[in-house]
Amino acid sequence: MTSDEFRAFLNKASKPVKNEVEKGAIRKFAQAIGDANPLYLNEEAAAASRYGKIIAPPTFSRTFDYGAIEGMKFEAKGLIHGDERFRYFRPIFAGDVLYCSRKLVDVFERSGKLGNMTFLVYEQTAADEAGNPVVQSKSTIIYRGA
Template identity: 50%
Template structure:
């Protein structure tokens, strides 16, 4: 894809994708990041038996694809990521996640021409309330990209 191809997709979003938050997934994620805090492992700590999800757990969700925005994922570089949390996520919740291509810009670095893709992700509950949002920057390099 060219810079202009990416620019045409700017502002487009995926359709929201339904995700179920499961206890086993929370436990596996917490163990994988080396966080053995009982809030993420011991469901007897809460009267409702739910587990709290660790802060970056939402990266395991499916966010869908932006129609028409398809390109090879090999060689992509993860630039940066930030999160804003509004409500905690717990096991047993159903959430709806989507992604939007918010911005596209070009830079030339020591590795040559690069296209920066700025994505915004949202996690909402069934009522549409925003629970969490994040921004991620992905760097796309292609031999055909020229500035």
């Protein structure tokens, strides 16, 4: 796709996807990133905390399915992760049911040693069943073409 073709999808969002947060998935994620915080791994320690139950590590929301923007199809091979920032409204808890979607919010080009690159900036949102945001993230993906 060209930058102009990507721009046709600006401010379009994917349909929300239901994600159920399981404590086993939180544990596996914490172990994979080498974080032994008992709030992620130990139900008794988490129950005694101010949260009262298992919470997820900060970057756990990267594991969610945010869906695809309808009609926006391109070769994912060779994509480069450029940047990611998170904004939390509350912790992600084991047992949460979150509805996640992504929106393309910016497209721009840069030239570098490897040629032209298209930068795709997405906003991802995970909201609870009442529609309240739990976490929002903004990520930049670098597309170098097929």
